[in-house]
Amino acid sequence: MTQADEQHATASQPSASWRQRLWEPCDSASVVFFRVAFASMALWHIGLVLTSGWIDYYFTNRPYHLSFFGFEWVQALGGTGMWRIHLLMGLAALGVGLGAFYRLSAILFFVTFTYTLLAEAALYQNHYYLMSLLAFLFILIPAHRSFSVDALVFPDKASPFLPNWCRWSLMFLIALPYFYGGIAKLNGDWLQAMPMGIWIPQKTHIPIIGPYLAQPWVAWALSYGGLVLDLTIVPLLLWRRTRLFAYLAVVIFHLMNSVLFKIDIFPWTMILLTTIFFAPDWPRKLLRRPSLKIPKAAITASHTPSLLQRATLGIVGIFVVWQLIFPLRHYVYPGNALWTEEGQNFAWRMMLHNKDVFIRFYATDGVTGKIVQIPVSKMLTQRQLLDIAKSPEQTAAVARFLAEGATKAGLQKVEIHAVSILSLNGRKPQLIFDPDLDLLTVERSWKHQSWITPLTEPLRAEPWDVPSKEWPQAVGIKLPKAMIPQQRAPTAR
Template sequence: MNQPDEPAMKDAHPSTPWWRRLWEPCDIGSVVFFRIAFAGVMLWHVGLFLSRDWVTFYFTDSPHHLSYFGFEWVRPMSGERMQQVFYLMGLAAIGVGLGWFYRLSAIVLFVTYTYTFLAEAGLFQNHYYMMSLLAFLLILIPAHRSFSVDATVVPERASQFIPNWCRWVLMFMVALPYVYGGIAKLNGDWLQAMPVGFWISYKSDLPVIGPYLTQRWMAWALSYAGLIFDLSIVPLLLWKKTRWFAYIAATLFHLMNAMLFDIDVFPWMMILLTTIYFSADWPRKLLRRPLPATDSVPTAATTLGQRAVLGVVALFVVCQLVFPLRHWVYPGDPSWTEEGHQFAWRMMLRNKNVFIRFYATDVAKGETGEIPVDRMLNALQLRELVVSPDQIVATARLFAEMARQAGIEQVEIRAVVLVSLNGRKPQLMIDPELDLLTVDRTWGHQPWIVPLTEPLRAEPWDVPTDQWPAELGIELPEVTVTN
């Protein structure tokens, strides 16, 4: 991956085994820029949550929270403690950016950020997941050897060089959403310009381009442009002759995404972090600050501790290569079942319109009431709940616990869930007669999810959701008690 003009490659023999090249030194400049840019993005993230009072709204004031399977034990703190977690995260981001108490700052940044990420599954975004992974990697990478407070205070630990693997693993991490995002787009819906047509039509009020966003040809053009971009951008970035063209294309792509979609820091983060594909010494060349004549390229000697760190990184890489592919072992379309959808870089692949009603039945009295779910969860939680059978099951347990606290000893929770995927005719996702308390959350396949049978339509289904049950002949449960 390194270019011939980089220090790490000047003395490298073409036949050098790749595993030895992992330890060959390269200029630290691009990794230092990556460290500072990522810390700035994290600080921006903290600022958004604090300035817009999202910490209070999503964590403190919200009485209920969605959880990830296996991490149900991670819960938000009460009162002002969540605010303090974000302040601590911000201080840690400053520490990483300045290279001040770097290792401690990187650990604190990873722990605080990942804690907030896991504490509310309703906030899931692929780039939030990516930020957690990058924060973890920076713990292992000695990105503070140069242009840092630590390097100034302890000059004997300073260096203008860093092992190749540090830069390469960051390149790998930046490549993941591009490559896996492209692979995920190789499905029937995307190849028929769905759901891009939905997403862009919501921005029809934009000046100049707005009227074009409602036209079908624009959906086709953007669908295939996005597919080609995701599949080709990493190879183009790796090849020196096309790198500048690829970076400009990536910048324009992310600027367009920032204009069309509400994905906060992600476009700007990718514009900054994709610079890791340029030569390792590009910041030095840009600033016209060549290495001091006294600096020499160090040897590639390694210690047992360094090899242990690289072993952790290797395990990390293998997991990141394999885990996003797990949806292939599940039957059905993951955009419908959501099995294997999260943490797999499956971005912008589904538009789900949903009709959903929850019902609680007091078994002893034989009374049934509708659960006012829209008054119990906030908008982001509802958005995640209605598309995910797993979250529906998890939330049913929450409703059952609330019913028991209200004095109902034996309760059954059922749901009528009608879903229109990418403009299809709506169909049931769950058997309305199924007591959701009889099924468990699991990594395995959930056979109770009704398979997708409706084909993609030439014209999207356009009936208001409140009319779906009558239109489809679905009879809602009789409500015998009101809230």
């Protein structure tokens, strides 16, 4: 950040300490745009959820919901309840965008949005996590001081200026997915154009560019292009001389992602919110409005923040440090995080793996020895089943639910086993844990799950293409001779 960047929008002096610069006022125009853009994207997301049938599919008469470890206590509501939650969320997003009852709206949006994120882990997306974090920051940032309903109703509290830390903390959060996304791509699979080498050739149906996507070099170009962009884009956005070029690269990158992949609102959200890296008064310049000169009284007042202001910034500081540390936790776990999924979520490890799966669950009667194949496809959504198959932790978590159903069906001293075979980024499929393991003996924990079989299959020159029904034979596993009960999907309790 240079003085030229902040011309007419900040009063920083070369001799000012970094603590003083945190509090010095800057034009609030870019933060206001960020607030409105964020709320608009949130409303778009809510509209998609309410019109796409997601609520009925994932929450109406569903007896089981995936949960994150430590948040099992967050219980999903039924379809009607989730409809009400999303309508309330939409009202809160509208309040944030308009700056009406702003603090209450920000708190309400954060609570409702984060609740939906935690209520069904199968719906997790990195950009939903980003929206939750931004919603938390909006509670602390007075982004309603100008261009808002609150500023009109309470003009004595209105101001066209905000402390620098408000804008910088938003810049920090937008930088996180880029920076950690780039770090995550520094792995052997990505550097060998996987999983792009699997995904891109499947996109040949796309108009105009489709025929070119079958060329092998395209996957390599996209892999290394994405890596370079993620690792360099933040410093290029921070430097005034390269900022416009970097932003154009961001726009092209996200437009391409929108065409190639179904990533919901993420590309458009990042295109709009990355504008926070421009000078604080860029919206005024775009509209050909004169820049604001900061009064000396405001500069002087910024040097003596109140106790409440210092406490608020302290919370933001703790938040920033946590967001720097938490995404790195996968380095603590042994093995390949793409395989074990340990430390994979909430870490900006985006689009790094393609997992094809084969999974069968079995309940064993400990008294009679009878084995029953559990019809999980009738009990869970396809998205839930895919996430359970990909994550050993979720496989162990669902075992309790399956055991409860088996007990109600008349089995005694139930054991739950699974034959779970995965192919990571086109590798030959491999068992991810011992089929003889009783999953009821496994406890969810922050610690490494030692019962997960380490990945041993090397990356292949050509992706594995044997049908999944043939995988047990390919890995030398004989499926148990089990009954296959005919039953309806259980209803919500």
